[in-house]
Amino acid sequence: MLKFGIIGFGFMGQTHADTIEKLDYTELVAVCDTNAMQFKQAPEGVATFLKAEDLLATDINTVIISVPNHLHLEMVKKVAEAGKDIICEKPAAMNAAEFDEMMKITQAANVRFTIHHQRRWDKDFRIVKEVYDSQTLGNIFTIKNSLYGFNGNMHDWHIYPEFGGGMLYDWGVHLLDQMLVMMGDSQLKSVYATVRNVINKNVDDYFNIQLYFDNGITGQVELGTYMLSEKKDWFERHWFLGGDKGSANIDGFNPSGSITRTTELLQSVGGKTTMTPAGPTRSFGPPPAGRIVSEALPEVDVNHEMFFENYHRFVKGEEELAVKPNQIYQLMKLVDAIRESAETHQVVTLD
Amino acid sequence: MLKFGIIGFGFMGQTHADTIEKLDYTELVAVCDTNAMQFKQAPEGVATFLKAEDLLATDINTVIISVPNHLHLEMVKKVAEAGKDIICEKPAAMNAAEFDEMMKITQAANVRFTIHHQRRWDKDFRIVKEVYDSQTLGNIFTIKNSLYGFNGNMHDWHIYPEFGGGMLYDWGVHLLDQMLVMMGDSQLKSVYATVRNVINKNVDDYFNIQLYFDNGITGQVELGTYMLSEKKDWFERHWFLGGDKGSANIDGFNPSGSITRTTELLQSVGGKTTMTPAGPTRSFGPPPAGRIVSEALPEVDVNHEMFFENYHRFVKGEEELAVKPNQIYQLMKLVDAIRESAETHQVVTLD
Numbered sequence: 001m002l003k004f005g006i007i008g009f010g011f012m013g014q015t016h017a018d019t020i021e022k023l024d025y026t027e028l029v030a031v032c033d034t035n036a037m038q039f040k041q042a043p044e045g046v047a048t049f050l051k052a053e054d055l056l057a058t059d060i061n062t063v064i065i066s067v068p069n070h071l072h073l074e075m076v077k078k079v080a081e082a083g084k085d086i087i088c089e090k091p092a093a094m095n096a097a098e099f100d101e102m103m104k105i106t107q108a109a110n111v112r113f114t115i116h117h118q119r120r121w122d123k124d125f126r127i128v129k130e131v132y133d134s135q136t137l138g139n140i141f142t143i144k145n146s147l148y149g150f151n152g153n154m155h156d157w158h159i160y161p162e163f164g165g166g167m168l169y170d171w172g173v174h175l176l177d178q179m180l181v182m183m184g185d186s187q188l189k190s191v192y193a194t195v196r197n198v199i200n201k202n203v204d205d206y207f208n209i210q211l212y213f214d215n216g217i218t219g220q221v222e223l224g225t226y227m228l229s230e231k232k233d234w235f236e237r238h239w240f241l242g243g244d245k246g247s248a249n250i251d252g253f254n255p256s257g258s259i260t261r262t263t264e265l266l267q268s269v270g271g272k273t274t275m276t277p278a279g280p281t282r283s284f285g286p287p288p289a290g291r292i293v294s295e296a297l298p299e300v301d302v303n304h305e306m307f308f309e310n311y312h313r314f315v316k317g318e319e320e321l322a323v324k325p326n327q328i329y330q331l332m333k334l335v336d337a338i339r340e341s342a343e344t345h346q347v348v349t350l351d
Numbered sequence: 352m353l354k355f356g357i358i359g360f361g362f363m364g365q366t367h368a369d370t371i372e373k374l375d376y377t378e379l380v381a382v383c384d385t386n387a388m389q390f391k392q393a394p395e396g397v398a399t400f401l402k403a404e405d406l407l408a409t410d411i412n413t414v415i416i417s418v419p420n421h422l423h424l425e426m427v428k429k430v431a432e433a434g435k436d437i438i439c440e441k442p443a444a445m446n447a448a449e450f451d452e453m454m455k456i457t458q459a460a461n462v463r464f465t466i467h468h469q470r471r472w473d474k475d476f477r478i479v480k481e482v483y484d485s486q487t488l489g490n491i492f493t494i495k496n497s498l499y500g501f502n503g504n505m506h507d508w509h510i511y512p513e514f515g516g517g518m519l520y521d522w523g524v525h526l527l528d529q530m531l532v533m534m535g536d537s538q539l540k541s542v543y544a545t546v547r548n549v550i551n552k553n554v555d556d557y558f559n560i561q562l563y564f565d566n567g568i569t570g571q572v573e574l575g576t577y578m579l580s581e582k583k584d585w586f587e588r589h590w591f592l593g594g595d596k597g598s599a600n601i602d603g604f605n606p607s608g609s610i611t612r613t614t615e616l617l618q619s620v621g622g623k624t625t626m627t628p629a630g631p632t633r634s635f636g637p638p639p640a641g642r643i644v645s646e647a648l649p650e651v652d653v654n655h656e657m658f659f660e661n662y663h664r665f666v667k668g669e670e671e672l673a674v675k676p677n678q679i680y681q682l683m684k685l686v687d688a689i690r691e692s693a694e695t696h697q698v699v700t701l702d
Binding site for chain 1: 362490492493498499500501502503504505506518521522540541543545547549550557559561563569571575576577578579580581584585586588591593595597598600609611612613616617633634635636637638642643645696697698
């Protein structure tokens with residue numbers, strides 16, 4: 001049985017409490033927050049504390065750290081010293097150096113350590129990963145992973161840079177982690193990034209990240225909190241995979257979309273004028289009827305509780321840990337590189 | 352009266368013949384091609400020649416050069432020596448050094464010299480430019496200029512790299528020229544580019560170009576000849592402009608689309624849990640009814656014949672030349688920089 005304490009009982013802490021109440025291999029023992037108002041949201045029978053030290057003295061074996069980002073390192077230290085296993089919210093740390101320290105601390109204390117990257121079990125991502133793994137698109141040249149919305153501003157402490165606010169920390173680490181996980185053994189060589197404060201004065205709310213992998217694929221991760229469209233019920237969670245045997249478009253968290261191919265390609269004969277059937281240019285125009293054919297996306301059955309299922313099996317020695325600290329170290333190095341690239345307008349090489 | 356000879360009577364040469372036949376201030380005197388089969392497409396009464404020298408001996412004052420790209424420099428030399436004015440097809444040259452030579456040759460010969468960048472009069476581009484110039488979107492952070500199709504292959508000599516084939520030369524120079532013209536006095540600082548041969552073995556058919564301007568705008572130019580979608584009558588000619596006061600989406604050569612804004616932004620209060628109305632995350636989800644409002648795109652009335660009208664007025668001393676050689680020199684320097692960036696995977700700085 002995983003006996004949990006939660007440090008930081010804001011939005012994510014409360015979400016974790018809901019999950020823990022639902023699962024049959026978990027128990028929520030105590031929560032802690034510096035703001036006693038949050039305890040109104042605590043389930044009945046759960047102890048509440050203003051200080052992490054008091055929570056750590058209870059009968060728990062695992063702590064979820066869901067305080068603002070700048071406090072993760074400090075809390076990981078406290079919890080590791082108390083000998084409890086740790087699930088820390090994302091972004092794991094403010095930078096790679098901090099995360100390196102966390103890895104050393106938890107190793108030295110011999111406690112389990114993982115990061116709550118639940119979006120590895122997002123349905124859209126798993127479909128994309130299955131399309132990618134199946135090689136059905138031939139040689140893939142680009143993968144776009146994008147998210148656009150209408151809200152503009154950040155919420156809560158995410159508006160403060162000193163708390164680790166901004167969208168690169170909030171959503172960026174998810175989108176980037178998905179890219180790195182999908183690429184598997186392929187190495188990220190370099191990154192070029194634009195990061196902007198569009199609506200928010202002090203934190204980033206737009207980024208466009210170009211990832212260059214040693215398998216030749218260009219990964220494009222773009223997010224904007226203020227990129228609008230008049231399409232009905234619009235918000236955009238979009239994946240595009242382009243290969244030399246077809247494309248895949250995957251839209252939404254509970255995705256629609258398809259794999260598309262052409263029944264034939266333009267036959268190109270040098271020196272002879274070949275014309276495409278119609279349209280405003282020779283190379284671009286609407287396809288003739290039947291030229292583009294669609295296939296259904298693969299079915300996947302995933303949910304965010306699978307993060308905890310994996311962790312539980314890992315604790316029981318039945319499964320490998322899914323979200324490995326060394327993966328997250330690479331991710332944090334990438335986040336550092338993105339900030340450097342955005343500031344210098346140069347490519348930053350990863351090693 | 353502009354009395355034209357056309358050197359190179361393939362697809363574009365024939366297109367120019369059609370245009371010249373239509374306009375009341377132009378006359379087509381002669382055409383020339385190394386392939387006599389093309390003369391079947393010549394209008395009645397127009398002289399046809401296998402050699403440029405013979406065409407240059409006729410009673411013409413202006414020559415359109417529409418031979419494959421690698422022959423532009425050689426033909427510009429011949430025509431300038433014959434003292435005729437020159438309208439050269441795009442891409443103007445294979446690289447900036449070649450174009451520099453063309454500028455020097457035509458200046459020394461004191462002949463008029465311009466490049467057929469007719470897509471400055473594309474309706475979609477002009478609408479975008481008007482949205483940009485009107486500043487109605489507030490501070491713009493990104494402009495995307497993209498073109499995707501289903502054909503895959505290039506046509507005719509465009510499949511041969513030694514002829515100046517590939518999409519960067521064919522369409523890239525149009526899309527890039529539009530970006531540079533729209534930015535006006537703002538300087539392009541640097542470029543990061545991916546250029547790939549996806550379907551075509553020897554020439555590029557995909558590129559993704561990130562332009563960084565000194566006004567802070569990120570220009571994104573992406574083209575793929577094999578980037579598919581199952582949308583009805585689909586091919587994608589898309590512009591997106593993102594600003595802090597709204598977005599603009601412009602689709603198609605005869606465009607549909609709109610300017611979109613929000614009636615209010617998420618009010619962000621630190622330390623308090625503020626929730627967006629609905630959707631799968633706090634920051635992203637479908638907007639509530641009425642939150643996104645649309646405005647019509649501006650109306651513009653343009654067509655490609657305006658390239659010739661401008662040139663004609665320029666010859667009569669009534670108007671400034673629209674497509675200036677020094678603009679095209681900057682464009683060719685950019686194309687060189689794109690190739691360098693794609694090869695080195697580094698940012699290339701423009702001066």
